[in-house]
Amino acid sequence: MRIELQKRANTSVLFSILSPLLALALTLIAGAIMFGLLGKSPLNSLYIYFVEPLLDVWSLHELAIKAAPLILIAVGLSVCFRSNNWNIGAEGQFTIGAITGSILPVLNPEWHSPLILPLMLVMGMIGGALYAGIPALLKTRFNTNEILTSLMLVYIAQLFLDWLVRGPWRDPQGYNFPQTKSFQPEAVLPEILDSGRAHLGIVFALIAALALWFMMRFMLKGFQVSVLGQSERAGRFAGFSATKMVWFSMLLSGALAGLAGISEVSGSIGHVQPVISPGYGFTAIIVAFLGRLNPLGIIASGFVLALTYLGGEAAQLSLGISDKVSRVFQGLILFFVLSCDTLIHYRIRLIFNPSSAQEGKS
Amino acid sequence: MTFEGVEASPLLSVRGLTKLFGSFAACDTIDLDIGHGEIHALLGENGAGKSTLVKMLFGVLQPSSGTVSLEGKPVVIPSPGEARRLGIGMVFQHFSLFEALTVAENIALSLDPRTPLAKIAEETASVSRAYGLPLDPSAHVADLSVGERQRIEIVRALLQNPKLIILDEPTSVLTPQEAERLFETLMRLKAEGRSVLYISHRLEEVQRICDRATVLRHGKVTGACDPRQETPASLARMMVGTEVAEVKRDSANALGDVLLQVNKVSVASRTPFAVALKDISLKVRAGEVLAIAGIAGNGQSELFDAISGEYPIADNDGIVLRGKPVGRLRINGRRLLGAGFVPEERHGHAAVSALSLSDNLLLARSRSDKKAFLAGGPLAIVKRDAILSAARRICSMMDVRKSGDDPTAGSLSGGNLQKFIVGRELDRQPSVLVVNQPTWGVDAGAASRIRQALVDLAKAGSAVIVISQDLDEIFEIATTIAVISDGRLSEPYPAGELTLEQIGLLMGGIHDSHSGEKSSGEDRAGMEAAHAH
Numbered sequence: 001m002r003i004e005l006q007k008r009a010n011t012s013v014l015f016s017i018l019s020p021l022l023a024l025a026l027t028l029i030a031g032a033i034m035f036g037l038l039g040k041s042p043l044n045s046l047y048i049y050f051v052e053p054l055l056d057v058w059s060l061h062e063l064a065i066k067a068a069p070l071i072l073i074a075v076g077l078s079v080c081f082r083s084n085n086w087n088i089g090a091e092g093q094f095t096i097g098a099i100t101g102s103i104l105p106v107l108n109p110e111w112h113s114p115l116i117l118p119l120m121l122v123m124g125m126i127g128g129a130l131y132a133g134i135p136a137l138l139k140t141r142f143n144t145n146e147i148l149t150s151l152m153l154v155y156i157a158q159l160f161l162d163w164l165v166r167g168p169w170r171d172p173q174g175y176n177f178p179q180t181k182s183f184q185p186e187a188v189l190p191e192i193l194d195s196g197r198a199h200l201g202i203v204f205a206l207i208a209a210l211a212l213w214f215m216m217r218f219m220l221k222g223f224q225v226s227v228l229g230q231s232e233r234a235g236r237f238a239g240f241s242a243t244k245m246v247w248f249s250m251l252l253s254g255a256l257a258g259l260a261g262i263s264e265v266s267g268s269i270g271h272v273q274p275v276i277s278p279g280y281g282f283t284a285i286i287v288a289f290l291g292r293l294n295p296l297g298i299i300a301s302g303f304v305l306a307l308t309y310l311g312g313e314a315a316q317l318s319l320g321i322s323d324k325v326s327r328v329f330q331g332l333i334l335f336f337v338l339s340c341d342t343l344i345h346y347r348i349r350l351i352f353n354p355s356s357a358q359e360g361k362s
Numbered sequence: 363m364t365f366e367g368v369e370a371s372p373l374l375s376v377r378g379l380t381k382l383f384g385s386f387a388a389c390d391t392i393d394l395d396i397g398h399g400e401i402h403a404l405l406g407e408n409g410a411g412k413s414t415l416v417k418m419l420f421g422v423l424q425p426s427s428g429t430v431s432l433e434g435k436p437v438v439i440p441s442p443g444e445a446r447r448l449g450i451g452m453v454f455q456h457f458s459l460f461e462a463l464t465v466a467e468n469i470a471l472s473l474d475p476r477t478p479l480a481k482i483a484e485e486t487a488s489v490s491r492a493y494g495l496p497l498d499p500s501a502h503v504a505d506l507s508v509g510e511r512q513r514i515e516i517v518r519a520l521l522q523n524p525k526l527i528i529l530d531e532p533t534s535v536l537t538p539q540e541a542e543r544l545f546e547t548l549m550r551l552k553a554e555g556r557s558v559l560y561i562s563h564r565l566e567e568v569q570r571i572c573d574r575a576t577v578l579r580h581g582k583v584t585g586a587c588d589p590r591q592e593t594p595a596s597l598a599r600m601m602v603g604t605e606v607a608e609v610k611r612d613s614a615n616a617l618g619d620v621l622l623q624v625n626k627v628s629v630a631s632r633t634p635f636a637v638a639l640k641d642i643s644l645k646v647r648a649g650e651v652l653a654i655a656g657i658a659g660n661g662q663s664e665l666f667d668a669i670s671g672e673y674p675i676a677d678n679d680g681i682v683l684r685g686k687p688v689g690r691l692r693i694n695g696r697r698l699l700g701a702g703f704v705p706e707e708r709h710g711h712a713a714v715s716a717l718s719l720s721d722n723l724l725l726a727r728s729r730s731d732k733k734a735f736l737a738g739g740p741l742a743i744v745k746r747d748a749i750l751s752a753a754r755r756i757c758s759m760m761d762v763r764k765s766g767d768d769p770t771a772g773s774l775s776g777g778n779l780q781k782f783i784v785g786r787e788l789d790r791q792p793s794v795l796v797v798n799q800p801t802w803g804v805d806a807g808a809a810s811r812i813r814q815a816l817v818d819l820a821k822a823g824s825a826v827i828v829i830s831q832d833l834d835e836i837f838e839i840a841t842t843i844a845v846i847s848d849g850r851l852s853e854p855y856p857a858g859e860l861t862l863e864q865i866g867l868l869m870g871g872i873h874d875s876h877s878g879e880k881s882s883g884e885d886r887a888g889m890e891a892a893h894a895h
Binding site: 218 | 692693703705707711714717721729736742743744
């Protein structure tokens with residue numbers, strides 16, 4: 001017996017639109033079962049996890065803080081994925097962006113100029129882009145697989161950050177804590193409202209999403225992305241360069257991940273420390289797919305995934321369960337999104353065929 | 363003659379074998395006998411039904427009607443596994459090997475899983491020695507040449523001790539030396555009393571090694587003969603048919619300047635299955651339709667890639683477009699000089715199936731029609747309306763039948779999509795148009811519309827190159843004909859002076875006497891260069 005995926009002749013337009021919502025519903029059902037097995041009331045747990053964080057103004061601010069890097073990274077990744085370049089290392093580009101962006105405030109803590117913040121942001125973007133340029137170079141030069149190289153570079157970036165804040169960048173007056181001095185006020189990303197901590201990061205994210213939506217929808221560049229992503233040969237016929245597209249999409253997504261990194265360090269943390277991200281770079285992959293690789297969809301899915309982080313914190317406090325639950329929910333969402341999409345395009349067939357089974361033995 | 367009288371019943375006997383795809387008969391009441399210890403050639407053009415026939419013999423396809431008998435007993439062959447058990451082995455043209463595994467591991471995959479690997483390695487080594495097929499069982503497939511990979515397939519088939527081995531175009535991927543080796547192996551198999559069904563369109567080879575030949579044309583057997591008693595010309599006639607195509611040429615167009623010229627271009631093959639181009643020269647004048655005939659896989663796509671600039675060539679002067687050397691220029695640069703291109707493969711090359719017709723219009727013309735289709739300078743904003751109306755204009759000009767205003771390319775039938783793709787270029791009034799297989803897989807109505815459009819374009823003073831396998835089409839529209847075979851292009855002949863028989867000979871790789879011996883020597887050098895990885 002074997003299981004075969006058979007392509008459907010027609011894919012349902014209705015279900016392609018409903019697919020993300022269906023995936024969310026299935027995630028909630030699976031989550032309820034999981035809470036039940038943990039011995040908690042499923043409904044109450046889901047309420048605490050997914051609804052309570054939306055009821056307070058301060059937690060809405062937290063939601064925006066967590067959604068900002070997710071959206072920024074995911075819109076960049078959506079361009080990558082649409083062009084058939086699989087940048088899995090946004091977490092590393094985020095980390096390097098945070099480091100290069102922090103060079104100015106860490107090395108010049110006494111420089112009080114309004115110029116410092118824009119320079120930090122630009123340097124963060126350059127750092128992220130250059131770091132994403134490594135897998136791009138390896139792919140275009142040596143035909144290496146960017147999935148592997150970009151992923152491996154994540155661990156290099158994280159260990160480099162760890163070494164930096166425990167070694168050369170450690171604050172001498174910091175009681176031996178592995179972190180840098182707090183940034184000077186001019187180097188901190190300003191808050192947008194008086195009511196909470198949400199900073200300019202979310203504004204950058206929305207601007208980036210709108211800009212890339214415009215590019216994909218109206219510009220020749222967006223057309224090139226989708227042609228090369230669907231058929232490199234047709235792209236070559238059109239005179240579009242697949243090599244240039246590798247560079248464009250990797251540098252763009254790296255720059256946005258780097259911007260997310262420096263915004264996170266400058267806006268939410270205020271200094272550099274060994275761990276600066278709860279896995280935004282990886283969660284953004286889920287955000288990108290849940291948003292159907294559409295920048296506007298990604299804005300919505302970014303907030304949904306941000307909620308799983310907040311809910312995880314709330315569940316830890318009120319229900320006494322591990323915050324790893326948020327990882328479980330993120331995994332469930334990705335699993336259900338991908339399976340819904342697969343089932344929209346394919347039907348499953350079980351094949352019992354004695355003659356072909358025999359052939360395998362012969 | 364070894365094929366007659368030795369055994370009472372032939373090894374394989376096929377009677378009235380027919381395979382219908384819908385109402386189309388790919389094989390039509392085919393009779394075929396293969397004797398013991400006989401090398402039997404199966405000849406025919408592309409689409410003659412050779413592959414369908416051998417797929418039925420190997421159990422990949424099931425016949426619609428007719429019988430197959432092995433040594434006098436009727437058999438049903440439901441699967442390749444059953445075919446192997448009956449003693450039929452097959453070596454496909456494109457190999458099914460795992461590059462990361464060793465030779466022995468690849469062979470083990472098709473054998474009884476209980477056989478230990480060491481034993482397989484041992485048998486592989488002994489069989490390969492016995493048949494003169496040197497092969498190291500522990501070598502990784504990735505490190506092997508194409509010829510060595512083919513040996514794995516042959517050894518794999520031999521290990522099952524077959525009575526009949528089917529070889530599908532075995533020499534099409536081999537260097538002349540490797541082919542020589544293969545022929546020796548075939549002779550050894552024959553000496554052991556095994557039979558070989560040898561599919562090829564190379565007449566020289568067939569005459570050299572085959573005892574009998576069956577010729578297919580349009581799914582029917584058109585001849586059964588002893589190839590050594592025939593001349594290449596008579597074999598070719600059986601292959602391409604003797605009926606005279608209706609040549610419809612108006613009073614010859616007045617030929618103008620040379621618009622496209624290719625000067626002695628040689629290109630090494632990019633992949634193991636690609637064909638290297640050897641010393642190709644051609645010239646097309648305004649008002650001329652140059653048809654390049656040839657059987658698929660003889661370098662047509664590679665020639666198209668070089669002329670279109672999808673894969674530019676090293677020698678800038680190798681291709682001259684309207685007086686400018688363009689060898690190193692890419693496709694859009696050549697489009698800007700007034701050239702248009704229609705590749706063979708519609709889906710995923712000429713068009714992206716999931717994109718709309720208007721997007722597919724932009725695909726080919728984003729650079730050449732920049733002013734009309736793009737706005738906003740460096741932002742390059744796509745002007746939807748302009749493109750949509752151009753797409754509508756093309757659809758009405760070429761009578762493209764479609765559902766909805768701007769459907770996806772994938773939703774159109776092959777013929778209608780092809781009309782759109784050809785119309786997309788004609789709409790620009792290109793001064794040079796290069797079309798690869800203009801009517802491949804296209805219904806008759808669309809085909810005649812496309813041919814008419816190509817003839818009209820030449821009449822209006824453009825130079826047209828048509829690469830085609832369809833000889834009827836070539837005689838209908840060509841003013842000049844050249845034949846491509848094994849990456850080499852023949853002299854051009856005025857269409858009126860060339861007979862079907864001569865084309866058949868050229869397609870079979872037999873060039874005129876003046877290039878006979880010499881060219882096979884060059885051939886060798888060229889192939890070696892191409893295969894020296």
